[in-house]
């Protein structure tokens with residue numbers, strides 16, 4: 631097996647493009663475990679560690695936040711720059727695995743692996759994030775909603791890398807909460823609910839709800855958000871939105887919970903996430 635440590639994105643993309651069995655190596659939390667279990671046998675590993683442009687979190691003058699692909703979960707969970715609704719990504723980072731995983735794992739590695747039980751995918755969809763990629767045909771900006779296309783499958787093309795995630799500026803008065811239900815602390819989610827909401831006094835003016843672990847990709851429904859906008863987020867509105875989300879889900883049935891159990895969690899986790907987001911605003 632070959633091991634490369636390119637210093638630029640161009641070099642990395644070139645190495646990946648010419649060998650379909652080469653793999654980018656980020657934190658290694660998942661990739662190395664899969665290699666140890668002989669689930670993957672790449673011909674080459676292309677380490678992204680020396681590519682300086684993939685590191686760090688920055689804010690532009692309009693409030694857009696850019697998180698480099700090699701930014702660790704630990705860095706995201708401690709950043710102060712995420713404002714209002716953007717904080718959904720920090721909330722998700724804080725409940726990923728345990729400290730060792732948060733020190734190793736990266737934003738780019740997590741979303742490229744596209745595990746439906748992972749925490750970032752639902753949070754990025756709720757945040758209406760854009761995924762920036764770099765590959766042989768240049769840079770692409772992909773909506774988070776379109777990036778995750780199936781179980782462990784993304785819209786990345788051969789030789790293409792995630793270079794960054796961009797979070798749009800937060801609306802005034804927005805806040806966010808991420809509710810994760812797991813069998814034990816540090817486990818992947820049985821179900822998670824990400825909520826980014828904007829209120830005008832007590833009335834919801836804008837909301838994006840997304841579920842994790844409720845299907846092969848994050849689950850979001852315009853109709854569910856519409857059932858909440860214009861309401862005071864009372865129990866009836868939350869129940870109506872939960873029913874629409876359950877209908878839109880294609881739940882997994884695995885060791886972390888049956889499909890039926892996961893769907894039973896939706897109304898309660900949605901209620902908690904909405905209450906949590908409102909509390910953070912006040």
Ligand code: FAD
Pocket residue numbers: 653654655656657658659660661662663678699725726727728731734735736737738739740742743747748749750786790791792793816817818819
């Ligand atoms: P790697 O393992 O290096 O790579 C993962 C995959 O992505 C590989 O296929 C690799 O080739 C590819 N890749 C890496 N970077 C890029 C890039 N920039 N562009 C394109 N492809 C790329 N996750 C959660 O969300 N919640 C949890 O609760 C959780 N618990 C965990 C518990 C354990 C014990 C372990 C081992 C992992 C857990 N994870 C959890 C996963 C963890 O968050 C990892 O960070 C993540 O899955 C992979 O990130 P990484 O940076 O280590 O990527």
